[in-house]
Amino acid sequence: MRNLVLSASVAVLGFAAASSALPGKAWAEEGMWTFDNFPIARANATLGTAIDQPFLDRVRLSSVKFGGCSAGLVSDAGLVMTNNHCVATCVANLSTEAVNYAETGFTPKTREEEIKCPGGSAEILTEITDVTERMHKAGEGLTGSAFTRARDAEAGRIESEACGDAADKRCQVVTLYRGGQFKLYTYKKYTDVRLAFAPEDRAATFGGDLDNFSFPRFAIDAAFIRLYENDAPAQTPTHFAWNASTPVEGTPVFVTGSPGATQRLLTQDQLASVRDVVLPMDQLIASELRGRLIRFSEESEQNAFIAMDPIVGVENTYKRGLGRMRALTDTDFLTARAAAEADFRQRYAAANTGASASDPWSDLQQVQPTLRELYPAYALLEGGTGIGTTSVAGGSQLFSWARTLVRGAQERAKPSAERLAEYGDARLAAVQSGLFAERPVYPGLEQVRVEWWLSKTREWLTVDSPYARALLGSESPEQKSARLIEGTRLADPAVRRALWEGGLAAIAASDDPLIQYLLTIQEPTRAIRTEWEERVQAPTDRASEQLATARFAAYGDTVYPDATGTLRLSYGTIEGSDVPGQRWGPFTTFAGLWDRATGAAPFDVAPKLLAAKDRIDADTVLNMTVSSDTIGGSSGSPVVTAAGEILGANFDSTVLSQRNAYGYDRKVNRSVIVTTGAVTTALRDVYGMDGLVAELGVR
């Protein structure tokens, strides 16, 4: 159900280092292309379309990034369609046990009733500028973490120079082709994003975890937000035209969004580390957290309400991990991957002869034992690679705020260029926005997360490791987590704001147990980060850069960069699937939904949707699949025709498609789409959203 990105830290980490497409013969539809290097001719030849640069510009300016999700403008008054699961956190933040919008849906009948999402922000990519030369110059002659820090600092300078203090802009230096290119992306930024519509949660999640990452599907996983400026709906003359007609098999489509991270140039040795070390650890500890949360949710109605969203999150990431494990243990897939690598190595060897020729594959091979040794500590203490499911402190909100406050104070005391990259001047606005947002905090849930994290950290790093000792002292995970969560006052936004604004002095003077705790664990956690950067990330970056360069030499410029959480365009057609374990036509209808419903969760139809059954044309197409190249982060991506009409929103893919992280496989890769027809039906026939229906121009 969720193709959103869970980790924002991907770009700075070693594992996100690989940068470009699987070499060798590519499928005609392979690639998540940047908008300034889209293969217009190839796409038109493949699809029989006639798109041009103005089309690309309109699509880009109609594409919205919202949190870890993608979205698309659908009216001239800032209305944006995305997935319901992309607004789930907003819905949870706006809900209470008494007024639970996840249960009832959120259905404001006027714009005045639309409510701001706490901490929500959205952005539209307005400009792309090449800054490769400046970035390369900044790193010249440096190695190790000095190299990394110098480039981070230069990126920060470029971003600050370009965006200054402008509240409505964001600047981001984007690394493409593993440092082969650097581009400055400038975004128009909206910090007032309001919820305009969300269906009943079950209407969007019918089938729950069991149907997640599968097809046929029957999920109205769509919602609307609206961008506001100066307390009024934003004016957005450029937007997608709403097309709610019945979709047709074989129609060419373009998918525009911000896919999170692919690792398509990982070498066989790197893939083995993912298969043997990264995924197994991440999956095993996630599975235990899942068990703890499930039991927690069964203890009371209140706990069920509190744990719903966290459980969905863990289950989604875990299931994605299962799909990746399956790819990495699929002999056919691995054989194809190995053949592509062999071809690339052969070309590389032919072009780089002589005793002094370097061998980036061998360099990467030599990094792996260190990576395998350091990964558990790095993942548990600093949040991992972004490939797996690991998040520090089990995703505790209070812990995360405390860490931001302590590290933020320590880092801001230094010049911007010397800070950890995420605290550079250009990025502080985003940090503050997350920190000051009003969000409900549930201590019971927080304690489950922190206890689990301390317990797993001690187990995986061993009780005698200096890390475990620093984290726990003589306390048990149960004692420590209870004491920290009971004692902290960080749930209060005013307390957080005062600590942030008070800087180091306020942090040092605070008697908040969680702040004190974060102070005591800075040394070991920063140490493992530095060690990882020096011994894993830096040599991985260096070798990966060589590979990227070699790849240009070997295969020319018909290549696209790995996904990096920035705007991309991919293309394909509406079609079903016909491989073992995945055989179906491209469409489902409401008739199929009624048929699949058993009444027992998660196969219970949402009450309002069920009540509208007689008003709904059962033949209306609900979900469909397309062949275009997507990955986590593509959630909510508009699916548009060559005429720029929106046909639906991408919300998922299949378990087999998870191999897409490591290589596009046309045979199995399918994205799952909620259609504009189904959304129109929901708005008009189920939830009485006549205002939105009119705004969309539905006749």
Added chain:
Amino acid sequence: MRNLVLSASVAVLGFAAASSALPGKAWAEEGMWTFDNFPIARANATLGTAIDQPFLDRVRLSSVKFGGCSAGLVSDAGLVMTNNHCVATCVANLSTEAVNYAETGFTPKTREEEIKCPGGSAEILTEITDVTERMHKAGEGLTGSAFTRARDAEAGRIESEACGDAADKRCQVVTLYRGGQFKLYTYKKYTDVRLAFAPEDRAATFGGDLDNFSFPRFAIDAAFIRLYENDAPAQTPTHFAWNASTPVEGTPVFVTGSPGATQRLLTQDQLASVRDVVLPMDQLIASELRGRLIRFSEESEQNAFIAMDPIVGVENTYKRGLGRMRALTDTDFLTARAAAEADFRQRYAAANTGASASDPWSDLQQVQPTLRELYPAYALLEGGTGIGTTSVAGGSQLFSWARTLVRGAQERAKPSAERLAEYGDARLAAVQSGLFAERPVYPGLEQVRVEWWLSKTREWLTVDSPYARALLGSESPEQKSARLIEGTRLADPAVRRALWEGGLAAIAASDDPLIQYLLTIQEPTRAIRTEWEERVQAPTDRASEQLATARFAAYGDTVYPDATGTLRLSYGTIEGSDVPGQRWGPFTTFAGLWDRATGAAPFDVAPKLLAAKDRIDADTVLNMTVSSDTIGGSSGSPVVTAAGEILGANFDSTVLSQRNAYGYDRKVNRSVIVTTGAVTTALRDVYGMDGLVAELGVR
């Protein structure tokens, strides 16, 4: 902490099929040898000892099998030492929240106070007879499951003929060298086994899961049971002499016990299936059960009491699985394993030329896709291979009884030779003994287990599979498990006895929801078992038999059979370890225990033990390590000198040693032993067990 066997079903399953030692160069101390083929000369040459056949006979008659554990006679009045974790179920069954022997220890001051372990039985191997010819003849000309069933039936006949209805004997046809040999093992059987001493649980489990499968250790994991006959202590003139003197590094030792199952002749393709499919699935679902149980245990004091033993069980098996995963992703280990296979294949090819030569490796390779496809259903519905952690219905006691009642009734309606092997006439006594035992049942815990199992089965087999539909109908796992566990009356032993004795008619007439449920799921669960036997087990058996034969041809008779849960003898010396991640001397002392104690669980010293601190010589050796070849099931194995004196009981090994399942590695393989010195100290200085101290002949 636990090297006991969790699955009794190993012998009949496909995965236990491989039968013999890793070919190629063996370590001098490699091998878990049968008592009728022990390499006396080689052991004496390696160790510098002078053991002989009478020594072997004495050791055998002093060795006791107790449940899934090993044990040793230490007095002429039936006194037996084993591990505390081997009596944990007995202790739990005898305890209540009010009188919790796990907390207080069980310390009867007279024999009259010793209490019978519900359902407990013990046995001593008295005779070994070769029945290879009869068994081979029974299978002649048959294939597939007809072959399997015919041999099972012949084994049942041999067992019945030899033991008849004798209540004090058990007969077992043991498959060795994958069908190269069949031996009839005759045991003297004791069904009245009483608990004679157990320490405080924490004295035996100091360090808990964190220190489990590691060293240095500080655990008095020892307990005593006593064999009774005719309501009096059994007379056991043959027994080990108690030697509580300080152990000496380098001392040759023999370890006698019943190691459960090794898979040392699995081919590379089979190992890949274990690594890619079996272990990952088993570990992931075990991890979730662990999370559910941990949270369950935190909900109340009562739940903590109820869940203690189940959590220890899951954690132990899970940690063992981690060690196995580590072996199967260890490049050096795999390379050595591959080299051994290559050597074997080369010799095989040289000896088997010509177009008609079969290739068992290729046959096994061809089985793997089927195995990978069927494994999830087979594991979840029938309990897996015994390699992993899967147990049907999450180990629910009520479910297990219901299954025994339903299947037992159905099977007993047929002639013995046509039944599922575990219900053959010769095995019914053991089935009844387990079924009629008085055991406490905790519905809350049972419901957690069944809910988890239904939920995982639906998830792994997919909601649309016929299995999931048959198991759940239109109910959710939560609804179904609650209804079955709330409604069943099988917790009452009288109800179970009446249903057993009433046979099929009683089962058919029963309105017990769990009995009715088990009736409805017989068709699908029996179907997957049959399919597994036909498509996986039978071809695996056939090819493995060929490999075993070829192995004799290639390497002569200096080989031992894979462990099969029957009595074996291995040997080695007292020594520490000096490899990366595992460096320590061979001994720990009580001084080390006091030093490691933090006061917070699981590093809290048990109260009575702590109170005795001043009376204990801190230099007394507590635990030690030896190099002999052991595996799960060796728990409680007596460690004896060449003079037949007992020095301690094996209770664990290390995480790295888990590779022992796939190949003995002298460099890392270490068994962890609780010393007789430490046990003497506990009996004399902590628990005031003067009667036992005198009985052991301690001066």
